[in-house]
Amino acid sequence: MRKAFASLTLLAAATAAQAGTVSVTVLDKDGNPVADAVVVVVPAAAGATRHPLPAAATVSQLKMQFVPAVSLVPLGARMTFVNNDSWEHHVRGSAAGAAQFTSGGVGGFELRLDGKPEGKAAKSGEVVMDKAGPVLLGCHIHGSMRGHVYVSDSPWAQKTSPEGQAVFDDVPDGAAQVRVWQADQLIDLPARAVTAGASPARLTVQLQVVPRRRRV
Numbered sequence: 001m002r003k004a005f006a007s008l009t010l011l012a013a014a015t016a017a018q019a020g021t022v023s024v025t026v027l028d029k030d031g032n033p034v035a036d037a038v039v040v041v042v043p044a045a046a047g048a049t050r051h052p053l054p055a056a057a058t059v060s061q062l063k064m065q066f067v068p069a070v071s072l073v074p075l076g077a078r079m080t081f082v083n084n085d086s087w088e089h090h091v092r093g094s095a096a097g098a099a100q101f102t103s104g105g106v107g108g109f110e111l112r113l114d115g116k117p118e119g120k121a122a123k124s125g126e127v128v129m130d131k132a133g134p135v136l137l138g139c140h141i142h143g144s145m146r147g148h149v150y151v152s153d154s155p156w157a158q159k160t161s162p163e164g165q166a167v168f169d170d171v172p173d174g175a176a177q178v179r180v181w182q183a184d185q186l187i188d189l190p191a192r193a194v195t196a197g198a199s200p201a202r203l204t205v206q207l208q209v210v211p212r213r214r215r216v
Contacts, residue, residue, distance in 0.1 A: 019047070019170045020196030022156075026164045026180055027206045033164025034211060036070045037182040038134075041156035043196065047172035049155045058082060059137070059147065061089045061113065066137050066147025070183060075132050075153050082124040083113035089139050093127065096134035096148055097186055108135070134181055148183045171196040178203055184211040 026037040053074040060067045062084045073079065081091045094108040111125035129135070129151045137147035150157075158166040177191045185207050194201040 018173050020173050020198065021200040022168045022171045022176065022178070022194055022196055023200055023202045024160075024166045024178055024180070025202075025204045026160050026166075026182070027204065028210045029207055030210055031206070032210075033160075033162070034182060034207060035160055035162045035164065037160045037164070037166075037180055037207075038070070038072055038150040038152070039158050039160060039166035040152050040154050040179040040181070041168055041171055041176050041194075042154045042179070042191075043156065043172045043174065043176040045172040045174045047170075049168075050170045052155050053077070053152060053157060056080070057149075059149070060084050061091070061139070061145070064142055064145055066145060069147050070159060071147075071149045072157055072159050073129055073149060073151055074155065074157075075129065075151055077129045077151070079127045079129055079149065080124055081111055081113065081127070082122050084116055084122050086118070087115040088141060089113050089115075089145075090141055091125065091127075092138045092140060093135045093149070094138070096136035096183070097181070097188060110140075134183075150181060171201075173197050176201075178205070180205045180207075182207055182209075182211060184209050 022041055024039045026034045028034050056078045057071050057073050058080045060082045083089045091111040109127050113123045116122040132151050132153035135149040139145040156168050160166050173196050176194050179191050180189050194203055
C-alpha cells in the first residue's frame with residue numbers, strides 16, 4: 001500500500017513538473033478588460049488537463065435573452081435549450097464571426113420551443129455540437145435575441161473573467177498556440193505563440209473593437 005501511494009505521489013509530482021502556467025489577458029480597443037471572451041490554448045505536446053470542459057450545458061431563453069450569453073463547451077457536447085418565457089421561441093444556430101456572411105446558411109441547427117405553460121415544466125430541446133468553432137444563436141420570431149456557443153477542439157479553453165483574464169495552470173511544457181475569440185470581433189484574431197515552462201507565460205491580446213453592452 002505504501003509503495004503504491006509513493007508511486008502515485010511521484011507520478012503526480014512528475015506530471016506537475018511537466019506542466020506550466022499560461023496567463024492571458026484580453027483587452028478591448030480602448031484598453032479595458034473584456035469579460036466572456038474565449039481563450040483556447042493548443043499545446044504542441046500531448047497531455048491532459050485537470051479542468052476538462054463539461055460534456056453537457058444548458059442555455060435558457062428568458063426575458064427575450066439567451067442565458068448565458070456565451071457558452072463554452074467541448075466538441076461533441078450535448079446542449080439543452082430551455083424556453084422559460086411564456087411565448088414561443090425558436091433556437092437558430094449558425095456560423096458566427098465572418099463565417100456568418102460567407103456560409104450562406106449552410107449547416108447549423110434549428111429548434112422550435114413552445115412557451116412555458118403557467119405552473120408546468122418549460123419546453124426544451126437538445127443538440128449535439130459536432131463542429132468546432134463559434135455558433136451564433138438567434139430566434140426567427142424575435143430578431144433582437146442573440147447569443148453564442150463556442151465549441152472548443154482543445155480541452156484547454158476558458159471564458160475570461162470580469163478582469164479579462166484566463167489562467168491555465170496545467171499546460172504541457174513547450175510550445176503552444178493561443179487563440180482568442182470574442183462575439184463582437186468579427187475578423188478572426190491571429191493565433192499567438194507562447195512557451196509553457198518553469199516560469200509563467202503571460203500574454204495580452206487586444207481586440208479591434210469595443211464589445212457592445214448586453215441588455216439586463
